[in-house]
Amino acid sequence: MLNLSRTTRRGLTGVAAVTALAALALPTAQAVPAANPPAPVLPQPGETPNQAISTPPAGDRLTTLASSTTNIVRYNRLYKTPAITPSKCKEVNVSLRTQAGVASYSTQLWTCMYAAWAVPLKAAGAAYKVKPKLSVHSGTKISTDCGIVNNTTGYYCSGRGGVIYVPAAQFIKAWSQNPTYTRAWLTQMMAHEYGHHVQFLTGILNASWQRQRAFSTNAARLEESRRRELQASCLGAAYIGANKRYYPMAGGLLTQFNYLISHMGDQPGGVRDHGSPKNHAFWSTAGFNARHTYTVAGNCNTFNASSAYVA
Incomplete structure (x- = not known):
């Protein structure tokens, strides 16, 4: 299990994807539940997380954990923006057995997500025209503006306006075992x-990292990481749900997606930085x-949820 949340250099922020099942035995098409998971009951507004605030370590540029930082993550304008506009993008019909195939599939998603997120990001007052770069690579180590990343399942660095790193080799390997699962995994x-x-564009990413660095206990820092990572998965699933009619997220692909999201997260014995399955x-x-x-996006306010929801 990798330590998937990393400190960064030069004020940049980098975050790796939540662990999927790539290192484990992939499910067969028959080994997954067919039913859609029930809609969750979201935390009520009064259910707030532990608000422990501390002075940052000596030598840290932060002098206080400003209330404005907490406001950015908990009361961001993003949470009151309109629903995501479906991109109406269809899934690319391409094999993921080659790096070119992984690149083609990822590029389509990348383009579609940029278009779909424009409306809520603009409403939130964010720089909605800033499109992250996409790097589909074949190495086990990649050099980013946020540092060297080792054998990750996916990585985002805020340097140069944002870069999404996609490890083609892992999806090529998974494709040979279960193509439908691999499509769901790469999409997620x-x-x-x-x-x-x-x-990043709404200020949540940097504010959350500032909060994490300022907490005095490792438990509090890990909880902050989980809030950030669980929100990213929620926002990602919001795009998938908004575009489900056109992708389409149905049948075997939806079945595998439901299996995937129910088995991703912190595994026994690993670092508890992404949240339980x-x-x-x-x-x-x-x-x-x-x-x-x-x-x-209002359904994804993990920063205003009680600790039980982000364990």
């Missing part, structure tokens, strides 16, 4: 990483079903 990973880009499924389902509400 791209959506999750684009969720981090949304966080149960909570990952909860927030992903909240985002996916948010297409029925006016404000999709």
